Amino acid sequence: MSGGLVVDNVGVRFGGLVALESVSFDVPEATVTGVIGPNGAGKTTLFNVISGFIKPTNGSLTWEGKAFSPKPNHLVRDGVARTLQGVGLFPLLTAVENVMLGATIRRKAGFGSALLGLPRSDRDEAALRKEAHEWLERLGATDVAGRPAGTLAYPVQKRVALARALISRPRLLMLDEPAGGLGAEDLGPLAELITTLPREWDTPCSVVLVEHHMDLVMKVCDKVVVLDFGRCVATGTPAQVQSDPAVAAAYLGEEPPEESALTEESTS
Numbered sequence: 001m002s003g004g005l006v007v008d009n010v011g012v013r014f015g016g017l018v019a020l021e022s023v024s025f026d027v028p029e030a031t032v033t034g035v036i037g038p039n040g041a042g043k044t045t046l047f048n049v050i051s052g053f054i055k056p057t058n059g060s061l062t063w064e065g066k067a068f069s070p071k072p073n074h075l076v077r078d079g080v081a082r083t084l085q086g087v088g089l090f091p092l093l094t095a096v097e098n099v100m101l102g103a104t105i106r107r108k109a110g111f112g113s114a115l116l117g118l119p120r121s122d123r124d125e126a127a128l129r130k131e132a133h134e135w136l137e138r139l140g141a142t143d144v145a146g147r148p149a150g151t152l153a154y155p156v157q158k159r160v161a162l163a164r165a166l167i168s169r170p171r172l173l174m175l176d177e178p179a180g181g182l183g184a185e186d187l188g189p190l191a192e193l194i195t196t197l198p199r200e201w202d203t204p205c206s207v208v209l210v211e212h213h214m215d216l217v218m219k220v221c222d223k224v225v226v227l228d229f230g231r232c233v234a235t236g237t238p239a240q241v242q243s244d245p246a247v248a249a250a251y252l253g254e255e256p257p258e259e260s261a262l263t264e265e266s267t268s
């Protein structure tokens, strides 16, 4: 059995609407898996199932070889981190404070406990702050560390949100449209970060990526899962799904998708 994540026969219904139907795929350890599909295909619903915000109507998840019933409040403890389609930062806290919050569950004491007025260790908090600064530096956002997150430009907020997810050293990192709202100059470093992550730490990190930006998907993913109307219509390497007629049909109707055509179609 895969040491990573296994999604087995997952279905979700909202009343009469079938948002996901019999979706199965796995995310092997230390790999990057992309989930793509047209608007309304079920990508966000799938992410919400994996992160415990939606309980599937049927099917199951297995994480690191064990049955997995994710709960949003326990994700970091389970080794899972997720970024949101927006950014979801605390606007009045500084960038570095937001990043520190991403790690508090990993620590006995720290910034979270300070916020809650619980006993804490100053040494722990100093170490955490240093680590948060290091992540901001890695993501090219060190100069905004002391600024309230709400005052930062959107692409910078996205970097801070990514740093907040990474500081927990997740074994499964779920990225929800990380390229959304970013300029071309941000995409190269983002792609490099995503491809480096799975092999960077002692504990392997798997990445699941929902993304409309096809160039990024094709560049960084080991595997791509294509959803359409809640069903998985193709799974394979980026090259395989690009030449799969079912994918062309899902996106464009008839013609096989050119990479640039997919990008244009799906980012509009």
Ligand SMILES: Nc1ncnc2c1ncn2[C@@H]1O[C@H](COP(=O)(O)OP(=O)(O)OP(=O)(O)O)[C@@H](O)[C@H]1O
Pocket (backbone or CB within 6 Å): 014, 017, 018, 019, 037, 038, 039, 040, 041, 042, 043, 044, 045, 046
């Ligand atoms: N809470 C909900 N209640 C009812 N229907 C929902 C709910 N959430 C999603 N849906 C429906 O489920 C289907 C799948 O939606 P979902 O947001 O997962 O698609 P998506 O692939 O993420 O789309 P997009 O690319 O536009 O974000 C859509 O038809 C959507 O309208």
